[in-house]
Amino acid sequence: MTRKQLITKGFIKDNPTFVLILGMCPTLATTTSAINGLSMGLATLFVLVLSNMAISAIAPVVPDKVHIPVYIVVIATFVTLLQLLMQAFTPGIYATLGLFIPLIVVNCIVLGRAEAFANKNGIIDSACDGLGVGLGFTLSLTVLGIVREILGSGSVFGWKFITGDGMLAFVMAPGAFLCLGYLMVLFNKIASKNKGA
Amino acid sequence: MSRLLVSPSPHIHAKESTASLMRDVVIALIPAVLVSVVFYGWKELLVLAVSVLSCLVLEYVITRYMMKKENNTLCDFSAAVTGILLALNLPYTTPWWVVFIGAAVAIGVGKMTFGGLGQNVFNPALVGRVFLLVSYPTYMTHWEAPQSLFGVDAVSGPTPLGIIKEGLLQGNTVPQLMADNGLNYGQMLFASVGGSAGEISAIALLIGFVYLLVKKVIRPHITLSIWATVAVVSLIFWLCAPDRFTDPLFNLLTGGMILGSCFMATDYVTSPMSVKGGIIFGIGIGFITMMIRYFGSYPEGMSFAILIMNATVPLLNMWFHQKKYGRA
Numbered sequence: 001m002t003r004k005q006l007i008t009k010g011f012i013k014d015n016p017t018f019v020l021i022l023g024m025c026p027t028l029a030t031t032t033s034a035i036n037g038l039s040m041g042l043a044t045l046f047v048l049v050l051s052n053m054a055i056s057a058i059a060p061v062v063p064d065k066v067h068i069p070v071y072i073v074v075i076a077t078f079v080t081l082l083q084l085l086m087q088a089f090t091p092g093i094y095a096t097l098g099l100f101i102p103l104i105v106v107n108c109i110v111l112g113r114a115e116a117f118a119n120k121n122g123i124i125d126s127a128c129d130g131l132g133v134g135l136g137f138t139l140s141l142t143v144l145g146i147v148r149e150i151l152g153s154g155s156v157f158g159w160k161f162i163t164g165d166g167m168l169a170f171v172m173a174p175g176a177f178l179c180l181g182y183l184m185v186l187f188n189k190i191a192s193k194n195k196g197a
Numbered sequence: 198m199s200r201l202l203v204s205p206s207p208h209i210h211a212k213e214s215t216a217s218l219m220r221d222v223v224i225a226l227i228p229a230v231l232v233s234v235v236f237y238g239w240k241e242l243l244v245l246a247v248s249v250l251s252c253l254v255l256e257y258v259i260t261r262y263m264m265k266k267e268n269n270t271l272c273d274f275s276a277a278v279t280g281i282l283l284a285l286n287l288p289y290t291t292p293w294w295v296v297f298i299g300a301a302v303a304i305g306v307g308k309m310t311f312g313g314l315g316q317n318v319f320n321p322a323l324v325g326r327v328f329l330l331v332s333y334p335t336y337m338t339h340w341e342a343p344q345s346l347f348g349v350d351a352v353s354g355p356t357p358l359g360i361i362k363e364g365l366l367q368g369n370t371v372p373q374l375m376a377d378n379g380l381n382y383g384q385m386l387f388a389s390v391g392g393s394a395g396e397i398s399a400i401a402l403l404i405g406f407v408y409l410l411v412k413k414v415i416r417p418h419i420t421l422s423i424w425a426t427v428a429v430v431s432l433i434f435w436l437c438a439p440d441r442f443t444d445p446l447f448n449l450l451t452g453g454m455i456l457g458s459c460f461m462a463t464d465y466v467t468s469p470m471s472v473k474g475g476i477i478f479g480i481g482i483g484f485i486t487m488m489i490r491y492f493g494s495y496p497e498g499m500s501f502a503i504l505i506m507n508a509t510v511p512l513l514n515m516w517f518h519q520k521k522y523g524r525a
Contacts, residue, residue, distance in 0.1 A: 168334070178306065
């Protein structure tokens, strides 16, 4: 797989949310609006790229028996870094996302890429892989956030185009599941079409 | 029906079809529709018309252009039944576009996503209603004095269940609330308590139910087990604390109890196939409804209870499958 393929595979073919169905908890919980989805995606992207690079660098010297605790410590370090940075520079978004920032530590996409890719590949390749998966995750969260915001609040990125309320259900949990389901159908349809061609 | 049904022998040929059964359900709903139109006037008629028309149109558009099926399912009346039931579940003041959204969710999400009639897990009309209840609480719990067609003396306010829920939160007792608001059982049985169209007249709905039983369109076990569970559960609570809990008769006559237990819980597609399964299904609905009414934050829990129990139907069908003929 070339580096370009590593970066682009996350959009459709190996989209972590809609095709691989990983990281459902932040996906469902933080996509109440487009801006929330986008920030959550970018936060995860940041951790993914850095932890992938660090893990690919230290993987040869980590004993096999303790590799998972070591990876978690590495990931947690970057999440703490991110948390402090967000608290300092984007306090508004930090307050909205709340608990879901520290929870990136246990996001299965991050540990999954460390286990499946970073510990067997070079630093640059791992960075590309992290970037690709992270961009795919950001894309899906933003799309989900946009759809839910349009239907639920009648606005896009905070710009309101209807008066009054939208369909409140889409801002709440049931709407998250509904939108996720229909977007999965759409993405899998696109993915299967690309495969056929 | 185009689907091949596989069941253990013996098989008998019957002249019933989906269309004839659904037509009977429409006929059975006529008294309730008439009562609601008489009490609530042309606005109710508008809600009914929008609901039924949008269900029919959406069903046609989705089967024809999205599922690309040639044989259309419009003639089997099932979309019309969904439309009528949805309309009976809404306040007559609901704006037409909210009704349309409800119909779109009912047919699009509740029915067609699963593959159309016979494949849906949840009752489509209730999916639409609960979606609207969560999305537009202001429209869905807004009751206005009715503008009736023939000057029938109708008084409308909040639903009896809503009055009790609010009153209890403010520290009043049940008997005091019933007396203060002039709630009596005769009124609930015949008409003229506030509520959505399908809540106002228990008698009109029961006439339809009896019609369905006589025509053998449905069997009574699900409905009866819901009623029995509601009666037993509310009797226990009411005997323990009559100030805090409403009595069995009140719970059987108010809210969506009659409409839900007679017409929604007994839907063929979303109820268990065996009698035993149906009884368990009914007990579950009755119990969950009472728990929501007594302890939940919503005043009424019938639609939630039916949807929750709909989800257990595949399991109930597995546990209580039909015995093979000739085997113990």
